[in-house]
Amino acid sequence: MVTVTEHYDAYPYPARDPADEDKRLILGSPSRPEEMDHILWGGRRDWTQTLRILVAGGGSGDGLVQLAQRLTSAGRPYEMTYLDLSTSARAVAEARIARRGLNHVQFVTDSLLRAPDLGLFDYIDCCGVLHHLPDPDAGFAALAQACAPDGGLGFMVYAPHGRSGVYPLQAAFGALFADEPPQARLAAARALYDRLPAGHPIKRNPHLVDHHASDAGFYDLLLHSQDRAYGVGDLLETLDRTGWQLAGFCQPGLYEPERITGQPHDLAPAEAMAVAEQLRGTLKVHVGYARPKGAEAPAPRQSLDRIPHLGAPAAKVAQVVAAGRAVPIKVEGESSPVTLPPQTAPAIAGIDGRRTLAEIAARLGKDPLAFGAWWRPIEDTFMPWGLLRYSGVLRR
Ligand SMILES: C[S@@+](CC[C@H](N)C(=O)[O-])C[C@H]1O[C@@H](n2cnc3c(N)ncnc32)[C@H](O)[C@@H]1O
Incomplete structure (x- = not known):
């Protein structure tokens, strides 16, 4: 092995x-x-x-x-x-x-x-x-x-x-090529992969791509021993x-x-x-x-001194939102478009990873209370998909 x-x-x-x-x-x-x-x-x-x-x-x-x-x-x-x-x-x-x-x-x-x-x-x-x-x-x-x-x-x-098809193949390749050194195992497994029936779960699984990308990817996905x-x-x-x-x-x-x-x-x-x-x-x-285990989680904050980061180019997203179009979000490889009220576009455009929410509000001439309500749909839309984060890492 x-x-x-x-x-x-x-x-x-x-x-x-x-x-x-x-x-x-x-x-x-x-x-x-x-x-x-x-x-x-x-x-x-x-x-x-x-x-x-x-x-x-x-x-x-x-x-x-x-x-x-x-x-x-x-x-x-x-x-x-x-x-x-x-x-x-x-x-x-x-x-x-x-x-x-x-x-x-x-x-x-x-x-x-x-x-x-x-x-x-x-x-x-x-x-x-x-x-x-x-x-x-x-x-x-x-x-x-x-x-x-x-x-x-x-x-x-x-x-x-999402790894359907992987484990039966790891087991089969493991049994067939157990005594081979890594390079020979790879060559033999690649040849056999091409002979698998088209209906094998690995051939029907669009979520796995590593084995197509490189030898290292093929080995890691389908020839792992552990x-x-x-x-x-x-x-x-x-x-x-x-x-x-x-x-x-x-x-x-x-x-x-x-x-x-x-x-x-x-x-x-x-x-x-x-x-x-x-x-x-x-x-x-x-x-x-x-x-x-046992460490306290930080208390949730609503304050306007938080600094938002958007996981996509803010100006581009703001343009799409302003035009009333859906923002295409990728979820597990599939497109899952979300829509936001066009009036939220200027706030989105203000996100640069350095400005606080208060500073974004001030640029738009919004009073802080009204801004909070206005901001909520942006947070609710992007946060579940990891596209909105708060951090002062870029603030100097
Ligand atoms: C799939 S790679 C992941 C590499 C990297 N973390 C990444 O995400 O790109 C797994 C790495 O874990 C290392 N590894 C496996 N078992 C380990 C262990 N017990 N201690 C330290 N490294 C280990 C391997 O040598 C290999 O480089």
Whole structure:
């Protein structure tokens, strides 16, 4: 059997060329600073304080590079530790960080089970890793021990329904090619994939694309030797068992069954999330944030000193809204248009990640009370899809 370390040494994931850092910055969740602040710290983090960050299972560096670059560009102090078992993945991540001239990152080759030995962290990124551990609970628990009491975890773990077709194939390829080295396994599995019946669930699943993207993607999706998925109920129980509590999902709207049933419900929160996941049927990952179990969540704020960030170009969105057209939002790969009253357009245009709500109101000559009511539909429309966040990270 090929071990997880051998796998990622042969095919560091995701496949990245450090030279591409000159052309683009890959963005994604978790670990967008304004999203971390909004969900973990109620939009009130003091960004003048150094953020101690652990990127656990950092792979070829997408989360690492995003966070290091965003904080550097914002002029915010941080110290970052990259931790991964694979030396090949680390080499790619190191080259990407060097290419960008970022210099507050130290690299460690080890298991994330050793995270508590590295100190206490204010923020831990662990994206697409814990479901690959032989004992994922031990991984969750090790990260909980390494997290500061008022810190948090940004996570991504696999979800079952959107991965339909993956697990039977992993099992079959595992049985057929168990004794082959990684490159031979890949070649054999690729050839066999082409011979699968057209009706195989993997061939009918439009939500999975990694195996078409690169060798590393094919290997990671279909040849993994250690891989499991979490139903949302299972995930919440795992967090609870291992010293965490959910702070929030990046797109909470995905977990609200009433958005599909069209009816109010009286389900308990965890059951409602499970029902939403079952009704959607397409979630392939759960992406969100957790805080240490027992830590207090920040109280919700209504004040106008909050600084909104829009997850899309504000001027463009404002133009569409002003014209009375629907804003196309992507939800789980499908377009799900939303409409807003055209009179909200100027407020949307005012969002730049630096102005407070009070300053946006003043620019529009609105009195603060009236502005609050006016702002609510904007918040209600974008927040469930992770498109509106509050954070002072860019405010100097
Ligand atoms: C699917 S990749 C994800 C990489 C990165 N987090 C991302 O989202 O792009 C999984 C990474 O986790 C690493 N990994 C797996 N088990 C680990 C462990 N016990 N400790 C540290 N890293 C681990 C692998 O070497 C691999 O680089």
